[in-house]
Amino acid sequence: MSERVEQLSKIELFSGLKPAAxxxxxxxxxxxxxxxxxxxxxxxxxxxxxxxxxxxxxRISRDVAGMGEEALAILGPGQIFGEMALLDESARSxxxxxxxxxxxxxxxxxxxxxxxxxxxxxxxxxxxxVVRLLASRLxxxxxxxxxxxISNKF
Numbered sequence: 694m695s696e697r698v699e700q701l702s703k704i705e706l707f708s709g710l711k712p713a714a715x716x717x718x719x720x721x722x723x724x725x726x727x728x729x730x731x732x733x734x735x736x737x738x739x740x741x742x743x744x745x746x747x748x749x750x751x752r753i754s755r756d757v758a759g760m761g762e763e764a765l766a767i768l769g770p771g772q773i774f775g776e777m778a779l780l781d782e783s784a785r786s787x788x789x790x791x792x793x794x795x796x797x798x799x800x801x802x803x804x805x806x807x808x809x810x811x812x813x814x815x816x817x818x819x820x821x822x823v824v825r826l827l828a829s830r831l832x833x834x835x836x837x838x839x840x841x842x843i844s845n846k847f
Contacts, residue, residue, distance in 0.1 A: 721808060731790070748770055749769075752764050778802055
């Protein structure tokens with residue numbers, strides 16, 4: 694359990710959380726291993742888990758008609774994906790494919806929802822971390838769009 698708490702403490706989403714809070718999250722997390730090329734989830738699937746990358750890399754992508762797969766991001770150890778599933782009931786917005794063999798911690802939505810419902814202080818801290826994370830990703834997207842506009846590729 695202490696190894697999992699240490700792993701969680703290094704994740705941006707859980708930064709600043711006390712060890713007791715991290716232990717609660719660790720109890721609902723499940724470790725998974727995936728081979729290179731495996732689809733962890735695909736666009737349109739139900740969003741039922743959040744993933745934390747422990748080892749390896751995961752490619753977030755979309756299939757574009759007439760072009761094939763378009764990579765949106767390649768994520769590595771310490772990064773998360775699938776977090777939008779914790780915020781709404783919408784389907785997955787992209788595919789998550791294993792870029793390099795990986796090991797992840799999967800946190801099921803229902804277990805995480807129960808945890809946040811029972812521990813309001815934890816919910817407050819985690820949700821502010823989610824807001825900061827999503828704002829950061831939106832800034833990155835804005836920078837990419839600006840680059841594409843300037844380089845006439847958009």
